[in-house]
Amino acid sequence: MNQTSTDDYDLILRGGRVIDTASGFDAVADLAIRDGRIAALAPHLEATPGARVIDVGGKLVTAGLIDTHAHVFQHVTGRFGLNPDLCGVRSGVTTLVDQGGPSLMTLPAFRHYVSEPADSSVLCFLSAYLVGGLEGHHYAQLYGPEMVDVKRTIKIGRENRDLVKGIKAHAEIGGKSRWGMDVIKQAAEIAVGIDVPLYIHLGQLWPEREKGVVDPDSVIEELVPIMRPGDVLAHPFTRHPGGFISTRTGEVHPIVEAALAQGIRVDVGHGSHFSFEMAEKVLAHGIRPYTLGADMHGYNTYAGEDGADDRESNPFYGAQRFCLTLAMSELLALGMPLHDVVATVTQNAAALLGLSDEIGSLQPGLRADVSVLDLAEGEFRLRDNGGAEATAAALFVPALTLKDGRPIEVDSPVVVRPEHLH
Template structure:
């Protein structure tokens, strides 16, 4: 019998109404007890002092890019983004396709210590180089029937479908790609995750004239309740904020219809845009780091492109960040801790259709637990526009338990805090 006793941490589990100093006893990889002043049942139990730490349900990153090597420089190592960053579950966004799903299962999901799930690409080629080659993403490069067949046959991994609503794509093909992607989502009975942004390079000639402010409402008309709108805090036109700097008038209607909002942080994140969206009363549901090889300091595979045509991906200088540092950004924007924790636990579990398995601390469940340092002081956060925000609270991952097995947060991609 193996036992781990987490002593005296601030246990925060919004789905269970928990926010108190408690102990958690883990026995044989499962949560055996939660309460004050628990004692180990065996003398050889490992006791971990969690005083002044946050003890949370295992964190779930809703926007990962971990089809390593197959997606060129874009895909990162799953465990680097996962358990080595204090995250127990990753949802890969659009790396695998109906053609490449067997390889994703065999070479990524199965060997990873992190739980790896997929929102499968609507496109036959998947996320090759993060859309570096836009001609691979035209309507002829989708096969709805094949994608639905693969999604249903891989239901343990495939929890949704990924598509893109981008200005370059609209200028080339209008709404055709989005209509096919929406059909895939309906036929597979899976949520569709929509990336708002730009498909690079945009056509210089021969494309349709596109009003960026018209994209949001056109896309929303194709979607069903439970589908996800990504990158609400992006500075790119064509999303939540119009070119006039105001919230798109249909955003509130979209969320009222049951569409969900995911903060894919990454290179798209803008504090200024976030302020507009939040001040307009829109609260995001989930949070993903959106780390990939063009915005994170990792060695690039030989022969891959030196840079990404999206200049936004280059602003961070291939810097370092993580899901937990994205949580710090949410706190700096004024979101309450309870909601930020929901974004990366219970709400994210619903996005994966696994709320009965992950995203909460419950006796009898597998022990997926993340432990974070929660410091007070003054630090500077910087976004992809160069906007700097001073925060008085900094979260950093210390370790996580994945089915009771401990992994220290030692990822080379974890950021170093910059003092104010």
């Protein structure tokens, strides 16, 4: 990439290692911003009069990080919903996708009270259910087929395509024991009607009803034929039954390979499901996540609120707090190449959202959403939600965010730093 204009710059990031997986660029370089857009990228750029210069030597410079699985419908979704900017620009993330928080009934509130006021870009995968994400882990009865309005959800989704980038639903043994795959079929119809991806949660959420599901593998076996190319399977590394790992064999289910072959994508959806053991099995099978959603919510990470570390009020008490950059560090520790990890939260995430012409890359002309990261070296103790531990030799730590070219300090309590992991 070269300097594209002799016009004045507003800001130059000087001397960082710039990694742009969309263009294949990886080198120490200067990045210039003008009018909220990427203006130039070159080994050295002269600072024009009035330009602000920020020295980022020794740091990584990437396109703004994109979290494809957030829960930021604050207040409306109860304790689930975190503040969007604490999870967003104040933690190095420029774009957030709320997974299933807003529904056809609550989307106007999501737009007015969450998306519009936030400094971060806040989009959503609209819930297939009328109630959206109203702490559904506690109220399974809210998520049956009678709680879905296919026609109206399609109408609302089409009318709000600037925000609605997909549809969220759950395929897990608690739901299957109640309704079979009826809700998934409704959600798939909605996604087709809006022409957006269907994003499917895997791994048990609710207790099974009556006789339950005799064979948890039947969930994914019946799910995959319903899905289309471009749809997304989430939580591939879940420790709960009904996911990528067969309860019959203890290995990756063969239908996962069939799903990937037909163009179905994989999102990590880290959250409270992540298991090092399961991740190692899936990755060893050659399966790589396409995107990396953090799946932070008020029950599984510390965001400065009272009670986050309280055993009685928090069902996930004891799980290591985390953020998107910690989830990136875990993938790196599990052997994913650096460029592949970066792609999951930039280039690939932008493609999933249909926004590759705006974000996910540092090519001149695109929106100046930029993340500056330290890659700290050491021995960092990681712990999954089942209590298993691993050691990482490197930790991504966000240092600075640019949103539309505007520098924003990284000061969120959700950010995991080296001192938290010793």
